Each structure stands twice: as structure tokens, then as C-alpha cells.
Amino acid sequence: GNSVTQMEGPVTLSEEAFLTINCTYTATGYPSLFWYVQYPGEGLQLLLKATKADDKGSNKGFEATYRKETTSFHLEKGSVQVSDSAVYFCALKVKDSGGYQKVTFGIGTKLQVIP
Amino acid sequence: GAGVSQSPSNKVTEKGKDVELRCDPISGHTALYWYRQSLGQGLEFLIYFQGNSAPDKSGLPSDRFSAERTGGSVSTLTIQRTQQEDSAVYLCASSLAMSGQGIRSNTGELFFGEGSRLTVL
Numbered sequence: 001g002n003s004v005t006q007m008e009g010p011v012t013l014s015e016e017a018f019l020t021i022n023c024t025y026t027a028t029g030y031p032s033l034f035w036y037v038q039y040p041g042e043g044l045q046l047l048l049k050a051t052k053a054d055d056k057g058s059n060k061g062f063e064a065t066y067r068k069e070t071t072s073f074h075l076e077k078g079s080v081q082v083s084d085s086a087v088y089f090c091a092l093k094v095k096d097s098g099g100y101q102k103v104t105f106g107i108g109t110k111l112q113v114i115p
Numbered sequence: 116g117a118g119v120s121q122s123p124s125n126k127v128t129e130k131g132k133d134v135e136l137r138c139d140p141i142s143g144h145t146a147l148y149w150y151r152q153s154l155g156q157g158l159e160f161l162i163y164f165q166g167n168s169a170p171d172k173s174g175l176p177s178d179r180f181s182a183e184r185t186g187g188s189v190s191t192l193t194i195q196r197t198q199q200e201d202s203a204v205y206l207c208a209s210s211l212a213m214s215g216q217g218i219r220s221n222t223g224e225l226f227f228g229e230g231s232r233l234t235v236l
Contacts, residue, residue, distance in 0.1 A: 034224060043119075043229040044158075044206065089158060093223065100163065100171045101146060101210075103225060107157035 002027045006090045006106035013080055013113050021075040021109045023064075023090035031092040033057075033066050033073040038087045038108075047075075047088070080113045087111070117141070121207050121228035128197055129236050136192045136231045140209030147190050148210075148225065149182055153203040161205075164190065197235045204230040 006023045013019060025031065035047040035057070048057030053068035062077045073090060090106040120139040128134050140147050149161040160174035164184045175181070179197075184190040194201055208225035 032223075036225075036227075044208075044225075044227040046224045046226075049224060099165070099168065101165065101223060102160075102163070102171070103148060103208075104160065105150070105158035 002031070002092060002094060002102055002104045004090050004092055004104050004106035006088075006109055008107060009087075009110035011109060011111050013111070015082055015113055015115050016079045017113075019075070019077040019080045019084075019111070021088055021090075021111070023073045023075065023106060025071050025073065025090070025092050025104075027071075027092055027094050027104075029094040029096065031094040033064070034091040034093065035062070035064055035073070035075050036089040036091060036105075038089070040086065044089065080111070082113045082115055085111055085113045119207055119209055119226050119228035121205075121231050123231055124229065125232045125234075127234045127236065130199060131196055133193065133195045134197055134233060136194075136205050136207075136233070138190045138192070138207030138209075138228060140188065140190070140207070141226055142188075144209035144211055144226070145187070146210045146223065147184055148208045149190070149192050150206045150208065151203045152206055152230070156203075158206070161192070194233075197233075199235045202233055202235045204232050206230045 004025045032051045034049045036044045037047040038044045048059040050057040050066035056065045064075045087108045087110045089108045093103045122137045145166045147164040151159045162182045163171040179195045182192045208227045210223040
């Protein structure tokens with residue numbers, strides 16, 4: 001089956017620190033990979049995505065590279081801000097043999113950035 | 116509206132009562148998902164509708180849970196005889212269907228509603 005493993009939080013960083021949130025996956029088939037973000041009091045929204053090996057998704061200073069050889073999609077940002085405080089979810093989407101487009105999420109990693 | 120709409124935003128009910136949660140997806144989106152978000156549990160898949168195909172119900176936790184999608188648009192998630200462990204935020208998401216391959220594919224990212232917070236007393 002499909003699964004996504006990401007580091008549990010909370011992760012607490014000072015402003016301008018470097019961020020890495022690890023994400024690894026197992027999937028049958030060739031998945032697309034996503035990072036979603038949930039800001040306090042808001043719904044989940046797409047942060048970035050990558051559809052094939054070696055693709056790099058980027059948005060708002062965040063980056064993640066689709067690494068097929070290590071089945072990973074780690075999220076990074078060079079300098080975090082207080083406004084980045086949120087819960088981050090790694091996810092994969094793959095079409096199975098029955099045509100269903102399963103979307104599997106990780107447990108979510110809470111990031112707290114302190115001034 | 117332009118986004119996914121869910122109602123009610125908050126629901127408090129007594130144990131044993133039935134509840135219905137509604138999701139109005141983005142117009143034109145053929146795929147609709149329900150997830151449950153509990154504290155410390157991440158996002159738990161419940162059910163998935165794709166066009167006119169039979170839904171994928173593999174995530175429904177018990178036979179007290181059911182969902183339907185009428186006319187390929189609005190969906191209702193029903194929880195019968197609610198229990199305290201059903202307390203959670205129920206999230207609905209919609210997307211276009213995945214299609215194609217490689218760079219011309221539509222990856223069908225999910226667009227989420229703001230959720231329905233259910234509290235069972």
C-alpha cells in the first residue's frame with residue numbers, strides 16, 4: 001500500500017533559521033508528491049508539488065526535490081519567518097490499477113518560529 | 116463561491132445522535148474526498164468519489180459512517196449514533212481528475228474546505 005512518513009513535531013526554530021522537514025514515502029506506481037500547509041485557523045492549502053523524479057517544487061521560499069532513489073521529498077527553507085508557523089503535511093497521489101486516485105497524507109509536522 | 120464550502124463549521128451533538136456534514140466542491144471538480152483530522156492523528160482518509168464510479172469507501176472506520184454524492188456535486192457525510200471518539204474536524208477536498216502522463220499531466224492537487232468541527236458530548 002501507499003504511505004507517507006514525516007517527522008513528528010513540534011519543530012521550534014528561531015527566526016531566520018534553516019528548516020528541514022523530512023518526508024519519505026512508499027507507493028505502488030509513480031506518485032505525484034505534495035506539501036500542504038495549514039496556517040492557524042485556516043484550511044489546508046497546497047504549498048508546492050513535484051510530479052516526476054528530480055523535479056523541484058518551490059513556493060514562498062520553500063523547496064522540495066522529488067528523489068526517487070531515496071523515496072524522499074524533504075521540505076526546506078533557508079530562512080524561516082514567524083509567519084511560517086503552521087502545520088506542514090507531506091502527501092502523495094497515485095492512480096491505482098482500479099483507476100482510483102488515492103491521496104495519502106503524512107501525520108503533519110507543526111512548525112513554531114519564534115522571534 | 117470559488118472554493119470548497121463545508122457546513123456546518125461547528126457542530127456539537129450528544130452521544131448517540133446522528134449528524135450530517137455537507138460539502139459543496141468547486142464547480143467542475145470530478146473528485147471529492149473526505150478526511151478526518153484528529154489531534155495528533157494527522158489526516159485520516161475516509162472516502163473518495165470520482166465521477167460516476169463507485170466510491171472508494173476503504174477509509175470509513177465503521178458502518179456508522181456513510182457518504183453520498185448526489186448529481187456528482189454536493190456530498191453529505193453521515194455519522195449515525197455518534198460516539199465521543201468521532202469528535203474531530205472533518206475535511207472535504209475536491210480536485211480535477213489526474214490525467215495524462217509526464218509534463219502534460221494534471222496532477223489534480225486537492226482544494227480543501229475549512230472543515231466541520233464535530234464535538235460529541
